[in-house]
Amino acid sequence: MRRIQFLDTTLRDGEQTPGVNFNTKEKVQIALQLEKWGIDVIEAGFPIASPGDFEAVQQIAQKVEKMTVTGLARCQKKDIDRAYEALKDAVDPQIHVFLATSDVHMQYKLKMNREEVLASIKEHVSYARTLFEKVQFSPEDASRTEKAFLLEAVQTAIDAGATIINVPDTVGYSNPTEYGAIFKSLIANIQSEQEITFSSHCHDDLGMATANALAAIENGANRVEGAINGIGERAGNTALEEVALALAIRKDFYQCEANIVLNETKRTSELVSRLSGIPVPKNKAIVGDNAYAHESGIHQDGVLKNPETYEIITPQLVGVQQNSLPLGKLSGRHAFTAKLEELGYQLNDADSKEAFKRFKALADKKKQITDKDLVALLADQYREETEQYKLVDVQVQYSSNGYQGAIVSIINEENKTKVASRIGSGSIQAIYNTIDELFQQKPALKEYEIQALTGGEDAQAEVRVTLYDETSQTEVRGIGVDFDVLQASAKAYVQASNHLVQKD
Numbered sequence: 001m002r003r004i005q006f007l008d009t010t011l012r013d014g015e016q017t018p019g020v021n022f023n024t025k026e027k028v029q030i031a032l033q034l035e036k037w038g039i040d041v042i043e044a045g046f047p048i049a050s051p052g053d054f055e056a057v058q059q060i061a062q063k064v065e066k067m068t069v070t071g072l073a074r075c076q077k078k079d080i081d082r083a084y085e086a087l088k089d090a091v092d093p094q095i096h097v098f099l100a101t102s103d104v105h106m107q108y109k110l111k112m113n114r115e116e117v118l119a120s121i122k123e124h125v126s127y128a129r130t131l132f133e134k135v136q137f138s139p140e141d142a143s144r145t146e147k148a149f150l151l152e153a154v155q156t157a158i159d160a161g162a163t164i165i166n167v168p169d170t171v172g173y174s175n176p177t178e179y180g181a182i183f184k185s186l187i188a189n190i191q192s193e194q195e196i197t198f199s200s201h202c203h204d205d206l207g208m209a210t211a212n213a214l215a216a217i218e219n220g221a222n223r224v225e226g227a228i229n230g231i232g233e234r235a236g237n238t239a240l241e242e243v244a245l246a247l248a249i250r251k252d253f254y255q256c257e258a259n260i261v262l263n264e265t266k267r268t269s270e271l272v273s274r275l276s277g278i279p280v281p282k283n284k285a286i287v288g289d290n291a292y293a294h295e296s297g298i299h300q301d302g303v304l305k306n307p308e309t310y311e312i313i314t315p316q317l318v319g320v321q322q323n324s325l326p327l328g329k330l331s332g333r334h335a336f337t338a339k340l341e342e343l344g345y346q347l348n349d350a351d352s353k354e355a356f357k358r359f360k361a362l363a364d365k366k367k368q369i370t371d372k373d374l375v376a377l378l379a380d381q382y383r384e385e386t387e388q389y390k391l392v393d394v395q396v397q398y399s400s401n402g403y404q405g406a407i408v409s410i411i412n413e414e415n416k417t418k419v420a421s422r423i424g425s426g427s428i429q430a431i432y433n434t435i436d437e438l439f440q441q442k443p444a445l446k447e448y449e450i451q452a453l454t455g456g457e458d459a460q461a462e463v464r465v466t467l468y469d470e471t472s473q474t475e476v477r478g479i480g481v482d483f484d485v486l487q488a489s490a491k492a493y494v495q496a497s498n499h500l501v502q503k504d
C-alpha cells in the first residue's frame with residue numbers, strides 16, 4: 001500500500017489567518033502535539049519574516065524528536081541562509097523554497113519574465129541544496145500557471161536538486177478533476193534519476209480544498225499539506241483531519257496508508273482552536289461538536305438498533321471522549337500532571353508548578369474542572385507570560401438608570417501600575433473605554449462574542465473579541481475566560497490590546 005506523508009503548516013500558512021498570532025511557547029506546544037498526532041513534516045514558520053518566527057522555528061527544530069522540520073524561504077539567498085540557521089539543529093531538516101510561476105504573479109508581483117524566473121529557480125534551489133539534503137520547491141500559484149511552463153519550472157527545480165515538488169493551488173481556484181490532472185501530467189513528464197515526492201497544497205476558497213487534496217493523492221501525490229481545522233488566509237487551507245479520516249474510512253477506495261494516530265485528532269483540533277482563538281464550527285466535519293450527534297428520531301432509532309445505520313465514524317476513533325473524568329478540589333499534583341499529558345501538554349517544572357497553582361485557585365470556585373477548563377487555564381498562562389501589560393483589577397459601578405463607571409488597573413513588565421477610570425453606556429463599554437485610555441488607543445471593536453465554556457451552572461464565561469486598529473490597519477484577537485462575564489470581557493480586551501502594542 002502507498003504511504004501518504006502529512007505536512008502540517010498550521011504554524012506557517014495557518015498563522016496567516018487574520019488576528020492569529022501564536023507565541024513561541026504556543027507554537028512548541030502545537031508542534032509537540034502534531035508529533036503525537038503522527039505528522040511527518042511540520043512547516044514551523046518563515047524564519048526570515050521576523051525574529052519571533054526565527055526563534056519559534058529554531059526551538060521547534062531543537063525540541064521535535066521524529067518529525068521532519070521545514071521552514072519557508074523565498075528565492076533569495078538571505079532567506080535560505082536564515083532558514084538554514086533556524087533549522088540546522090533539527091533531526092531531519094528540510095527547506096521549502098518557492099517562486100510564483102503564473103503569468104499574473106510574474107508580471108504584476110515579481111515583475112520578472114519566464115527566463116528570469118527559471119534562472120532564479122535554478123540558482124536558489126541549487127544554493128539551498130548546498131545546505132540541505134531535502135529541498136522542497138513550490139511553483140506558487142501552480143494551478144493557474146500555463147501547463148508547459150509549469151513543467152519547465154518543475155523540471156528546472158528537479159535538475160537543480162529539489163526532490164520534493166509541491167503544487168500549490170494558492171488561490172483556491174482549482175477543482176478535483178483539473179487539480180488531479182496536473183499531478184498526473186507532471187508525474188508522467190518529469191525526468192529524474194532520483195525519486196521525487198509530489199505534494200498537494202490547497203486553499204478552500206471554493207470549498208474544494210479537501211476534495212482537491214484527495215484528487216492529488218488519487219493521481220500520484222505522496223504528500224499532502226494543510227492545517228488543523230483548516231485555518232489559514234481567507235477560506236483557509238485543506239483541513240488535514242479531513243484528509244486523514246477520508247483516507248482511513250475509505251481505505252477500500254484510496255488504498256493508502258498514513259502515520260496519523262486517529263484518536264489524537266480531537267485533542268489536536270481543540271489545542272489549535274484554543275491557542276489560535278478560532279472556534280471550530282459546530283457542524284465542522286470530523287471535529288465539530290455536532291459531528292457525532294444524531295438528532296432526528298429516525299436516525300436515533302437506527303443508531304440505537306445498529307450504529308452502522310447512520311454512523312460512519314465513531315467518536316472514539318477520533319478521540320472524542322464523552323465521559324472524560326473531570327478533576328476537582330481534591331485532585332493532587334500527580335493526577336493533574338497526568339491529565340495535562342493526556343491533553344497533549346508537556347510542561348517543564350516551573351510551568352507545571354504555576355499551572356497547578358492556578359488549577360487550585362480555580363478548584364476553590366468550581367466543583368468540576370473539565371478538560372476545556374484546563375486547556376483554557378494553560379492558554380491563559382502561556383499568553384500572560386508574553387504580555388507586556390497584565391490586568392490587575394476591574395471595578396464597576398452599576399446604575400440601572402444612567403452611565404456605568406469602571407476603574408481598571410494594569411501592570412507592565414517593570415511592575416509599574418497604571419490606573420484609569422471612564423464611563424460608558426453599559427458596563428462592558430465602561431471597562432473598554434477605560435482600557436483604551438490605559439493603552440492610549442482607539443480601536444474599533446469588530447466582534448464581541450460570549451458563551452459558556454462548558455455546561456453546568458458553575459461554567460466559566462468565555463469572551464472573544466476582535467479589534468481593528470485603523471492607523472496600523474491591524475486586526476487582533478483576544479480570549480478571556482473567567483467566572484465573571486465582566487472580568488472575562490476585560491481579560492479578552494487586554495489580551496487583544498497587548499497584541500496591538502506588540503504589532504507597533
Ligand SMILES: [Zn+2]
Binds near residue numbers: 013168170201203237
Ligand atoms: Zn498556502
